Amino acid sequence: MIKFAICDDEPVMAQEITNQLSQYMQEKGLTSYCVNSFSNGRSLLENGCDFDVIFLDIQMEYLNGMETAKMLRQRKNHSLLIFVTVLKEYVFDAFEVEAFDYLIKPLDSGHFKRTMDRVILSLQSKEAKSIVIQRGTSCEVILLEQILYCEVQGRKIYIHKNDGKIVDYYDKLEDMEQRLDRRFFRCHRSYLVNLEYVRGCNAGQVMLSQGDKIPVSRLRERDLTQALLRYMKERDF
Numbered sequence: 001m002i003k004f005a006i007c008d009d010e011p012v013m014a015q016e017i018t019n020q021l022s023q024y025m026q027e028k029g030l031t032s033y034c035v036n037s038f039s040n041g042r043s044l045l046e047n048g049c050d051f052d053v054i055f056l057d058i059q060m061e062y063l064n065g066m067e068t069a070k071m072l073r074q075r076k077n078h079s080l081l082i083f084v085t086v087l088k089e090y091v092f093d094a095f096e097v098e099a100f101d102y103l104i105k106p107l108d109s110g111h112f113k114r115t116m117d118r119v120i121l122s123l124q125s126k127e128a129k130s131i132v133i134q135r136g137t138s139c140e141v142i143l144l145e146q147i148l149y150c151e152v153q154g155r156k157i158y159i160h161k162n163d164g165k166i167v168d169y170y171d172k173l174e175d176m177e178q179r180l181d182r183r184f185f186r187c188h189r190s191y192l193v194n195l196e197y198v199r200g201c202n203a204g205q206v207m208l209s210q211g212d213k214i215p216v217s218r219l220r221e222r223d224l225t226q227a228l229l230r231y232m233k234e235r236d237f
Contacts (some may be wrong), residue, residue: 005038086105149193149211150184
């Protein structure tokens with residue numbers, strides 16, 4: 001499921017974006033998506049900002065769009081940011097926060113559709129996201145969907161793949177976690193698990209679809225359950 005957010009203090013403009021977005025998704029036959037609207041940057045930030053795409057007005061009270069974007073990036077948020085504004089002079093500031101695009105009001109339907117075409121392509125490429133593991137002078141590309149879980153022992157990380165193979169290399173689990181997407185959850189100080197393969201949790205252990213069992217710390221059991229439910233909802237299971 002694609003999660004969109006619209007942050008604009010003008011209800012008419014927020015509705016215009018919603019309408020154009022709905023029309024585009026319908027034309028492309030994309031039905032698995034949701035849209036949340038916010039009237040200011042503060043309410044967006046308080047929501048948690050777990051969105052794939054954020055349409056962000058620049059001129060707003062209670063944190064303007066550029067300040068909101070900077071705070072999002074400070075929180076390691078990687079949403080695609082699309083500024084929607086009448087202020088052309090801010091276009092260069094948008095690069096500082098890695099904005100995906102910059103739409104000028106009133107919205108041009110052609111520009112909007114071209115932007116959305118790029119958005120869909122970008123989101124689709126993320127689905128096949130991979131990481132590169134450096135091992136001495138050699139390297140290996142691993143698709144995230146192939147990873148069952150990761151564990152750290154000493155100074156090494158062991159990546160357990162869904163084909164039964166294990167890849168090890170030197171790194172910190174905290175650094176590894178930053179390279180992964182939201183399908184992965186830190187269930188234990190020494191383990192990262194791919195929620196795609198989780199089939200249950202009992203007596204301090206996470207059961208995986210391949211039959212593996214890994215520990216979950218007592219304080220993280222509830223968070224794991226919530227993360228799993230959220231992930232299943234996003235995947236539209």
